[in-house]
Amino acid sequence: MPASFSTSLPTATSLKRKLLSDDDHESNRPSKLPTIAEAGTGRPTRPLRQNMSATNVSSTRRLGIGPPPLTMPRPPVLSGPPPATITTRPISVALRCVSQPKVASRSAGTRTLSGPQWASFGVVGNNDFRFQALQSQGQSSVNLRTAENAMLAADMDAERTKVAALRAEQLTLTRELASARTQELSHRRELISQTDELEALRKWHARELLELEVDARRRERELHDANSNLTATHEDLERERKASASLKEALSQQGAAQISLKSQNSALQAELASLRAANDGTAETVLTLRVDLEAARRRIDELEAEAHEAEMVRRRLHNMVQELKGNIRVFARVRPLLPSDLSHPGDEKAREEALANMSFPDTRDNREIVLSSTSESATGQERKESWNFSFDRVFEPQCTQEEVFEEISQLAQSCTDGYNVCIFAYGQTGSGKSFTMEGGPTSETVGMIPRAVEQVFQVTEELKSKGWEYALEGQFLEIYNETINDLLGKGEFDKKKHEIKHEKGSTRVTDVVVQRLRSAAQVRSLLALANSRRTVAATLMNERSSRSHSVFTLRIRGTNTHTGQVCEGALNLVDLAADRLKETQNINKSLSALGDVIAALGEKSEKSEKHIPYRNSKLTYLLQNSLSGNSKTLVNVLNLSPLAAHLNESICSLRFATKVNNTQIGTAKKQVKSTS
Numbered sequence: 201m202p203a204s205f206s207t208s209l210p211t212a213t214s215l216k217r218k219l220l221s222d223d224d225h226e227s228n229r230p231s232k233l234p235t236i237a238e239a240g241t242g243r244p245t246r247p248l249r250q251n252m253s254a255t256n257v258s259s260t261r262r263l264g265i266g267p268p269p270l271t272m273p274r275p276p277v278l279s280g281p282p283p284a285t286i287t288t289r290p291i292s293v294a295l296r297c298v299s300q301p302k303v304a305s306r307s308a309g310t311r312t313l314s315g316p317q318w319a320s321f322g323v324v325g326n327n328d329f330r331f332q333a334l335q336s337q338g339q340s341s342v343n344l345r346t347a348e349n350a351m352l353a354a355d356m357d358a359e360r361t362k363v364a365a366l367r368a369e370q371l372t373l374t375r376e377l378a379s380a381r382t383q384e385l386s387h388r389r390e391l392i393s394q395t396d397e398l399e400a401l402r403k404w405h406a407r408e409l410l411e412l413e414v415d416a417r418r419r420e421r422e423l424h425d426a427n428s429n430l431t432a433t434h435e436d437l438e439r440e441r442k443a444s445a446s447l448k449e450a451l452s453q454q455g456a457a458q459i460s461l462k463s464q465n466s467a468l469q470a471e472l473a474s475l476r477a478a479n480d481g482t483a484e485t486v487l488t489l490r491v492d493l494e495a496a497r498r499r500i501d502e503l504e505a506e507a508h509e510a511e512m513v514r515r516r517l518h519n520m521v522q523e524l525k526g527n528i529r530v531f532a533r534v535r536p537l538l539p540s541d542l543s544h545p546g547d548e549k550a551r552e553e554a555l556a557n558m559s560f561p562d563t564r565d566n567r568e569i570v571l572s573s574t575s576e577s578a579t580g581q582e583r584k585e586s587w588n589f590s591f592d593r594v595f596e597p598q599c600t601q602e603e604v605f606e607e608i609s610q611l612a613q614s615c616t617d618g619y620n621v622c623i624f625a626y627g628q629t630g631s632g633k634s635f636t637m638e639g640g641p642t643s644e645t646v647g648m649i650p651r652a653v654e655q656v657f658q659v660t661e662e663l664k665s666k667g668w669e670y671a672l673e674g675q676f677l678e679i680y681n682e683t684i685n686d687l688l689g690k691g692e693f694d695k696k697k698h699e700i701k702h703e704k705g706s707t708r709v710t711d712v713v714v715q716r717l718r719s720a721a722q723v724r725s726l727l728a729l730a731n732s733r734r735t736v737a738a739t740l741m742n743e744r745s746s747r748s749h750s751v752f753t754l755r756i757r758g759t760n761t762h763t764g765q766v767c768e769g770a771l772n773l774v775d776l777a778a779d780r781l782k783e784t785q786n787i788n789k790s791l792s793a794l795g796d797v798i799a800a801l802g803e804k805s806e807k808s809e810k811h812i813p814y815r816n817s818k819l820t821y822l823l824q825n826s827l828s829g830n831s832k833t834l835v836n837v838l839n840l841s842p843l844a845a846h847l848n849e850s851i852c853s854l855r856f857a858t859k860v861n862n863t864q865i866g867t868a869k870k871q872v873k874s875t876s
């Protein structure tokens with residue numbers, strides 16, 4: 201580890217620092233050496249012999265043996281022969297003799313006088329003698345001193361020689377010391393360079409170690425990746441093994457199946473061979489049959505052409521029949537008595553009393569209705585009255601919707617042939633107009649509008665095979681108080697202004713929804729929507745439903761792709777309102793306007809210049825195109841209440857219907873154009 205490595209090895213810097221500190225130490229070392237100054241004084245601090253032997257040892261150590269030379273004091277090396285034993289004692293003794301007034305030891309020829317002697321000398325009183333003695337004594341001491349000085353000078357010379365020798369030796373030692381220091385310095389430099397080298401090596405090792413660690417980590421990661429790859433591969437392998445096992449299983453099953461197929465194949469091959477043999481036999485038959493088929497196809501084409509011709513004939517005949525029946529037809533329908541008509545539905549007598557006296561004498565053609573009543577005259581006599589009416593058809597209370605529609609369905613066929621058909625339902629309130637036109641929710645009670653639409657779709661579907669393509673459109677309007685409302689619009693009753701426009705033989709009402717019709721089911725949902733809107737409007741305004749007319753218009757445009765013929769027809773299904781306020785006095789305004797238009801149309805067929813008052817009501821103006829011209833067929837379904845209480849109103853309605861029924865408005869002609 202690099203950390204342990206760095207702690208175990210001293211750094212180069214620390215090592216250098218140590219070496220430099222040693223240098224400083226060494227630089228102080230000469231203080232430990234004997235100083236020249238001391239030697240110069242002539243008073244060496246140590247005995248020379250000792251010094252010399254120490255120098256020798258030191259020299260020996262400098263040559264590489266023993267402890268490091270720089271740490272030990274280095275005495276001067278004496279290169280010369282050991283000096284002669286020199287004692288300073290005689291000199292010091294001589295000097296002491298010179299300085300001292302009395303000399304303790306004298307040569308044998310000298311006599312030393314004591315004090316008492318000097319005293320006795322004077323006492324004797326011979327001054328010359330004493331002077332001579334003293335003079336001789338002085339002379340001898342001068343001589344002595346001279347001799348001693350000569351000896352001292354000789355000693356001094358000898359000492360000086362020694363000092364010079366010592367100085368020479370010191371110089372040599374100094375040089376040696378300098379060379380030793382140079383040597384040491386070079387060693388230290390060497391050591392520093394080695395330390396640097398060591399440091400570089402350590403760094404290199406540290407780098408190497410780091411790289412090795414990085415490499416080791418990378419390898420560890422690679423190993424980990426390799427391990428996970430190996431695991432995934434193991435899993436894949438396991439899956440593959442399983443798949444392989446299941447494939448083997450499937451293969452063995454396929455093998456078994458193949459074997460059975462092979463056997464089946466060989467059986468089939470045998471069968472094929474026999475069939476081929478049979479086929480060869482029938483080839484001739486096939487050829488004959490093909491010829492026959494070709495002849496049959498030609499015959500079919502001829503027959504289809506004949507069928508088309510027959511269809512055209514059928515249409516002509518159908519419409520001739522309709523025309524012969526009259527282009528104004530009136531049906532009277534009496535609704536059954538309802539439980540809601542009676543205060544006590546279970547009471548049979550009350551039931552009989554509630555019912556008006558109605559009879560239907562024409563049991564074969566069902567064309568008659570007879571109403572009768574018994575009243576008391578002013579004289580108190582019983583007065584019997586009866587009213588007999590005859591129409592194209594009278595439906596008794598038990599007649600079903602289907603029976604009523606049978607009479608109308610032929611006219612739906614006429615619409616697809618290009619005729620304009622108007623079917624009006626009218627009668628007093630609660631007589632069953634809505635029931636007749638729209639009907640109930642079940643398939644038995646479905647009214648004339650849904651049935652007629654269904655019929656038209658059915659016919660257009662059948663005529664497709666004869667080259668006819670039809671486009672159907674529907675609109676549903678309400679006329680209330682001479683205002684038109686769109687029952688398929690947004691339900692904004694009596695707010696929007698809709699205008700009736702007659703252009704090129706067709707009628708258009710502005711701003712109303714004209715829905716493209718694709719199925720009878722779609723028409724049913726449109727009728728439900730219109731009814732819900734009418735109900736909402738009726739809830740908001742009382743009596744509205746009995747005063748508003750509804751007009752459902754189905755426009756049919758057919759194109760024959762074979763012949764290019766185009767025919768346009770319209771089916772108008774009108775639920776006429778009965779104004780309760782006026783119905784007791786007269787028929788309501790729209791109905792009377794309709795009666796006037798029909799009457800004028802009847803007169804016009806006799807006098808060609810007759811004015812037709814279409815504009816007298818919104819209803820007649822709206823239906824102008826369907827009422828005028830040669831393309832019209834009118835059906836009036838008069839609904840009657842069975843109640844005795846409504847007898848007068850019923851008679852009134854029956855009279856109006858008779859008036860309409862007696863009108864002839866000319867022969868209807870279909871609207872056929874040619875695109876070519």
Ligand SMILES: Nc1ncnc2c1ncn2[C@@H]1O[C@H](COP(=O)(O)OP(=O)(O)OP(=O)(O)O)[C@@H](O)[C@H]1O
Pocket residue numbers: 534535536538597627628629630631632633634635636745746777778839
């Ligand atoms: N042929 C019928 N068979 C059974 N029920 C009938 C028949 N005709 C009418 N009804 C019932 O008589 C009631 C009144 O009929 P409907 O609402 O059709 O009269 P309406 O003439 O349209 O009345 P209004 O003018 O007030 O709208 C309804 O409940 C209806 O179901």
